[in-house]
Amino acid sequence: MVKEIHIYIEGDPQLRQGFRHFFQPLYKVAKRQKVTMKTLKLCGSRGDTYKAFRIALKKHPDAFIVLLVDAEGAVDEQQKPWEYLKNRVEDKWDSLGNDNTHCYLMVQTMESWFVADIEALKDYYGKGFQESAIPKTSQVENIDKNILESFLKVATRKTIKKEYHKTRHAAQILERLDVAKVRQAAPSCDRLFTTLTQIMEPATD
Numbered sequence: 001m002v003k004e005i006h007i008y009i010e011g012d013p014q015l016r017q018g019f020r021h022f023f024q025p026l027y028k029v030a031k032r033q034k035v036t037m038k039t040l041k042l043c044g045s046r047g048d049t050y051k052a053f054r055i056a057l058k059k060h061p062d063a064f065i066v067l068l069v070d071a072e073g074a075v076d077e078q079q080k081p082w083e084y085l086k087n088r089v090e091d092k093w094d095s096l097g098n099d100n101t102h103c104y105l106m107v108q109t110m111e112s113w114f115v116a117d118i119e120a121l122k123d124y125y126g127k128g129f130q131e132s133a134i135p136k137t138s139q140v141e142n143i144d145k146n147i148l149e150s151f152l153k154v155a156t157r158k159t160i161k162k163e164y165h166k167t168r169h170a171a172q173i174l175e176r177l178d179v180a181k182v183r184q185a186a187p188s189c190d191r192l193f194t195t196l197t198q199i200m201e202p203a204t205d
Contacts, residue, residue, distance in 0.1 A: 003036065005064045005196070006063050010043065035200045077187070081104060128156075138185060139185060
């Protein structure tokens with residue numbers, strides 16, 4: 001059984017507390033199962049995140065090491081994460097023998113999770129938030145990443161916090177997200193929670 005988990009995430013270190021809050025359901029499982037969830041590692045760029053992930057695999061051979069990065073595009077539901085990254089984004093990455101339990105994607109980007117919970121956005125931005133600017137869909141992973149951020153900026157530009165800014169706003173939005181809503185609208189997010197929960201709580205005969 002897994003006793004220690006390390007999660008390496010693409011993104012600014014300022015997002016750490018936001019992700020820490022969003023991952024609370026996983027931390028609760030870890031506490032119940034006496035699994036150590038190490039401090040989340042926000043590593044900056046995709047390349048730097050992968051490098052840190054690879055170093056951790058060698059440095060912590062007895063721990064379960066996780067990579068979480070933006071997909072930066074649409075992902076076919078039949079395509080495994082390592083296959084996607086090697087074929088579309090990073091063809092030189094080692095896929096660890098295709099062990100996809102170590103690899104997870106934010107599809108198409110982290111902001112996709114935000115639009116899965118419009119109420120959280122309304123709560124954060126308050127008066128002036130234009131909900132109509134966000135496309136209504138039950139599958140947020142289908143929203144093209146190239147237009148997603150522009151939707152957010154249009155929806156938020158008349159609020160007191162001004163238009164959406166990843167560095168200034170994202171961490172606080174993450175803290176407000178309803179995990180259940182995001183998991184329902186973003187299958188890749190659901191896979192992360194489901195798989196890590198199963199790893200910490202293996203089925204018993």
